[in-house]
Amino acid sequence: MSAAGEVVLEARDIAKSYGSIQALRGVNFAVRRGRVTTLFGENGAGKSTLMKILSGVIGPSAGQILLDGEPVRFASSTDARAQGISIIHQELSLAPNLNVRDNLFMGRELGRAAWVDFAEQSRLTRQLMLELEEDIDPLTPVEQLRLGQQQIVEIARALSVDSRILIMDEPTSALSAAEVEVLFTLIRGLTARGVAIVYISHHLEEALQITDHAVVLRDGAMTARADAAEIDLEWIVHHMVGENFDLGSPPLAHAFGPPRLSLQRLRVIGTGGQHLVDDVSLEVRAGEIVCLYGLMGAGRTELLEAVAGRVPIAGGQVLIEGRDVQRLSIAERIDAGLSLVPEDRQRDGLVQTMSVGRNLSLASIVSFARGALLSRSRERALVDVAIERVHIKTDGAEAPIGSLSGGNQQKVVIGKMLGTEPRVLLLDEPSRGIDVGAKAEVFKLLAERAAAGLAVVFSTSEVSECLSIAHRIIVMRRGKRVAEFDSTVSKERIMAASGEAVAA
Amino acid sequence: MSGAPRIDLGHLLLEGRAFFALVAIIIVFSTLSPFYFSVDNFLIMSSQVAIFGILAIGMLLVILNGGIDLSVGSTLGLAGVFAGFLMEGVTVEAAGVVLYPPVWVVVVLTCLLGAFVGLVNGVLIAVFKVPAFVATLGVLYVARGVALLMTNGLTYNNLAGSAELGNQGFRWLGFNRLFGVPIGVLVLIAIALSIGLVLARSAFGRWLYASGGNERAAELSGVPVKRVQVSVYVLSGVCAAIAGLILSSQLTSAGPTAGTTYELTAIAAVVIGGAALTGGRGNVRGTLLGAFVIGFLSNGLVIIGVSSYWQTVFTGAVIVLAVLLNSLQYRARSG
Numbered sequence: 001m002s003a004a005g006e007v008v009l010e011a012r013d014i015a016k017s018y019g020s021i022q023a024l025r026g027v028n029f030a031v032r033r034g035r036v037t038t039l040f041g042e043n044g045a046g047k048s049t050l051m052k053i054l055s056g057v058i059g060p061s062a063g064q065i066l067l068d069g070e071p072v073r074f075a076s077s078t079d080a081r082a083q084g085i086s087i088i089h090q091e092l093s094l095a096p097n098l099n100v101r102d103n104l105f106m107g108r109e110l111g112r113a114a115w116v117d118f119a120e121q122s123r124l125t126r127q128l129m130l131e132l133e134e135d136i137d138p139l140t141p142v143e144q145l146r147l148g149q150q151q152i153v154e155i156a157r158a159l160s161v162d163s164r165i166l167i168m169d170e171p172t173s174a175l176s177a178a179e180v181e182v183l184f185t186l187i188r189g190l191t192a193r194g195v196a197i198v199y200i201s202h203h204l205e206e207a208l209q210i211t212d213h214a215v216v217l218r219d220g221a222m223t224a225r226a227d228a229a230e231i232d233l234e235w236i237v238h239h240m241v242g243e244n245f246d247l248g249s250p251p252l253a254h255a256f257g258p259p260r261l262s263l264q265r266l267r268v269i270g271t272g273g274q275h276l277v278d279d280v281s282l283e284v285r286a287g288e289i290v291c292l293y294g295l296m297g298a299g300r301t302e303l304l305e306a307v308a309g310r311v312p313i314a315g316g317q318v319l320i321e322g323r324d325v326q327r328l329s330i331a332e333r334i335d336a337g338l339s340l341v342p343e344d345r346q347r348d349g350l351v352q353t354m355s356v357g358r359n360l361s362l363a364s365i366v367s368f369a370r371g372a373l374l375s376r377s378r379e380r381a382l383v384d385v386a387i388e389r390v391h392i393k394t395d396g397a398e399a400p401i402g403s404l405s406g407g408n409q410q411k412v413v414i415g416k417m418l419g420t421e422p423r424v425l426l427l428d429e430p431s432r433g434i435d436v437g438a439k440a441e442v443f444k445l446l447a448e449r450a451a452a453g454l455a456v457v458f459s460t461s462e463v464s465e466c467l468s469i470a471h472r473i474i475v476m477r478r479g480k481r482v483a484e485f486d487s488t489v490s491k492e493r494i495m496a497a498s499g500e501a502v503a504a
Numbered sequence: 505m506s507g508a509p510r511i512d513l514g515h516l517l518l519e520g521r522a523f524f525a526l527v528a529i530i531i532v533f534s535t536l537s538p539f540y541f542s543v544d545n546f547l548i549m550s551s552q553v554a555i556f557g558i559l560a561i562g563m564l565l566v567i568l569n570g571g572i573d574l575s576v577g578s579t580l581g582l583a584g585v586f587a588g589f590l591m592e593g594v595t596v597e598a599a600g601v602v603l604y605p606p607v608w609v610v611v612v613l614t615c616l617l618g619a620f621v622g623l624v625n626g627v628l629i630a631v632f633k634v635p636a637f638v639a640t641l642g643v644l645y646v647a648r649g650v651a652l653l654m655t656n657g658l659t660y661n662n663l664a665g666s667a668e669l670g671n672q673g674f675r676w677l678g679f680n681r682l683f684g685v686p687i688g689v690l691v692l693i694a695i696a697l698s699i700g701l702v703l704a705r706s707a708f709g710r711w712l713y714a715s716g717g718n719e720r721a722a723e724l725s726g727v728p729v730k731r732v733q734v735s736v737y738v739l740s741g742v743c744a745a746i747a748g749l750i751l752s753s754q755l756t757s758a759g760p761t762a763g764t765t766y767e768l769t770a771i772a773a774v775v776i777g778g779a780a781l782t783g784g785r786g787n788v789r790g791t792l793l794g795a796f797v798i799g800f801l802s803n804g805l806v807i808i809g810v811s812s813y814w815q816t817v818f819t820g821a822v823i824v825l826a827v828l829l830n831s832l833q834y835r836a837r838s839g
Contacts, residue, residue, distance in 0.1 A: 308724070310723075310724065329728070330723055330724060330726055331726035331727070331728055334725075334726040335726075340724060342721075342724055347718075347720060347721075348718075348720045348721055348724055349721055349724070350718065350721055351713075351714050351717035351718040351721050351722065351784065352717060352718060352784075353713070353716070353717035353718075353780075353783075353784035353785050354713060354714065354717055354784070358710070358713075358714075361710075362710070362714050362721075362722070362725045362727070363725035363726050365707045365710050365711070365727075366707060369706075369707050372706055373701075373705040373706055374705050374706060374707060374710065376705075416725060417725075420726070
């Protein structure tokens with residue numbers, strides 16, 4: 001039995017290239033028994049690539065992997081799992097049509113011969129859910145679970161195979177603060193049992209709470225390594241980005257213009273009859289940035305989608321510049337000056353089969369039509385402006401959308417909606433899954449547009465984002481608007497209003 | 505350095521596979537039979553391809569949208585029967601007269617019938633959320649049933665019209681040539697060019713690619729996804745009706761069972777042409793090549809005397825190979 005702190009898995013001079021793109025260049029990385037090692041880095045820094053190599057999903061172009069000091073080569077992720085290495089992927093990999101139990105044991109059903117022992121599987125599932133303090137029935141179909149609960153199921157699946165090394169790629173991105181606490185307790189329990197954890201997260205503060213060691217990647221190379229006791233937030237950001245900067249500060253108070261968006265006693269009823277949005281009123285003026293804060297399931301997404309016309313409203317009014325838009329379609333609302341940047345850019349924001357340029361021009365096709373045909377030159381001009389305006393890093397307008405990093409993809413979605421010259425811009429979790437640098441750029445962009453007269457409403461589940469640029473912070477809880485603050489409020493008061501348990 | 509040109513060649517072969525397949529088919533059959541490589545045979549083959557090509561272009565629009573239209577074969581049959589019914593005269597009981605509409609009226613009304621069948625498909629799918637496969641499968645049966653009911657299972661043979669009734673000229677679509685090219689082929693070219701232009705350069709084309717690639721994203725970007733969806737089925741129905749007119753004109757008869765299983769050939773042509781059945785990927789050029797590959801292959805097999813049973817086997821193998829290569833291509837792109 002090896003002692004805690006000993007290196008169990010080591011990557012030596014790992015390099016990986018995709019065509020001409022060098023994703024990793026000679027990275028050294030060590031995972032220690034009973035310790036949490038966090039990998040920090042912006043999107044595109046190579047974190048996910050490194051984790052995929054360590055978990056056998058892909059092979060390295062050069063370099064060596066040592067397991068317990070012995071060189072190994074994983075044929076597949078199944079092979080790596082057999083040797084005790086599991087990964088929780090950033091994107092959920094559950095079958096939505098199957099229930100929780102069947103998802104947990106997918107591919108390794110318990111039982112004898114061809115027969116599955118469902119009773120035993122259910123028992124184990126219930127036990128795991130108990131450990132995770134999540135009251136989910138094993139027979140619930142995964143598609144009926146909230147995103148946060150789905151993530152819990154994903155974590156449970158990785159826990160159910162006794163792994164020695166557990167890689168968690170953004171495990172908390174959809175979890176509420178309370179759920180994160182449960183996860184952290186669980187991680188501490190695992191490390192006490194000698195499990196080595198590799199942790200990746202964009203929530204830097206959160207990661208700092210749990211980690212023992214920190215490793216920072218930038219542009220495919222390792223830039224720094226330290227024990228958690230020796231570092232702070234500034235140190236991480238400094239090594240990730242290469243220079244000191246902050247997320248932005250609330251823009252100087254300028255005189256707001258006339259009201260652009262006005263919600264009056266808005267209600268949205270879910271398919272089960274529950275009040276997703278309950279009697280919410282809100283007025284946003286030209287030049288104002290309003291932050292909607294709340295936990296998962298607080299009704300932020302439903303509110304924004306109802307305003308944009310995606311889901312029907314059960315009562316109340318939506319006014320854009322005094323005009324009732326309830327009867328208008330999504331397209332007509334865009335014409336009226338109201339645009340939504342959706343939460344899930346893969347599912348709702350981007351057309352994966354089209355190029356960067358065509359994604360950017362999608363929402364404003366009519367503006368570059370000349371008669372029956374589209375004007376190529378006008379489209380190119382529009383796309384060039386968009387790429388320039390939101391600072392998209394791309395090989396050109398013809399590049400496939402999948403070739404961009406997460407942050408740049410998000411900028412494409414924002415650039416697309418800005419191309420419609422909106423007067424009200426709604427953004428649902430604009431910072432989800434993008435790195436610090438891209439986040440700061442996105443917020444700077446919003447501040448600039450607001451200064452030019454745009455009314456901005458964005459939702460977030462990170463308090464520091466509310467405080468960074470919003471003039472006003474609206475807190476939602478279970479569909480209701482429960483509090484309103486200005487930008488001088490403390491984090492603790494916002495979190496308390498949202499119903500979040502505040503640690504210490 | 506040494507590996508680069510080889511990869512490019514493989515890439516080129518993969519991208520242009522339908523074209524190279526067509527060239528290979530022409531070369532192989534030309535060496536096997538002296539009758540294959542001649543202007544006459546090419547024109548005959550092209551006339552046959554025209555029917556499938558027109559169906560396939562309509563099908564391409566539906567497949568780009570992420571749907572499928574199984575009803576085109578039946579719609580083709582129904583359109584032929586409807587045209588035959590009009591050509592033989594419509595009896596108006598109340599007035600006690602028989603009306604013989606001129607050919608252009610017959611053509612317009614038949615196209616409207618095709619549009620109507622497509623509209624039924626589109627509304628079922630876009631408004632009532634019936635899966636495209638099921639909705640068009642139902643319409644496949646209904647349209648075929650109506651065609652059988654209209655003729656009582658018999659065939660309209662009197663399509664030529666007569667001079668005294670002023671409704672001659674129906675044969676023109678199927679038999680005449682303009683500059684030596686059969687009218688059917690010219691119609692195919694006209695449809696291909698206009699649909700190609702619509703796809704590449706119009707707002708509707710862009711909407712279609714976007715809603716086929718990701719309907720939710722397209723909708724949130726202001727694309728009228730429902731209207732696009734209904735439109736593609738209407739256009740597919742019109743294409744089927746045009747193909748029905750050309751076929752019944754070529755045969756100078758309209759049977760209620762014409763066009764049976766043609767929908768499968770049309771789908772095959774689209775797939776061979778590189779379109780993705782999941783939507784958002786494909787173009788007219790590929791689909792045309794696909795239609796020609798199928799047509800030239802089956803004609804060549806006939807000419808060299810291969811049994812029709814083997815033809816079926818060959819066609820099936822080509823389709824499977826095409827889908828295999830499609831997945832290879834799209835995997836390479838996403839990776």
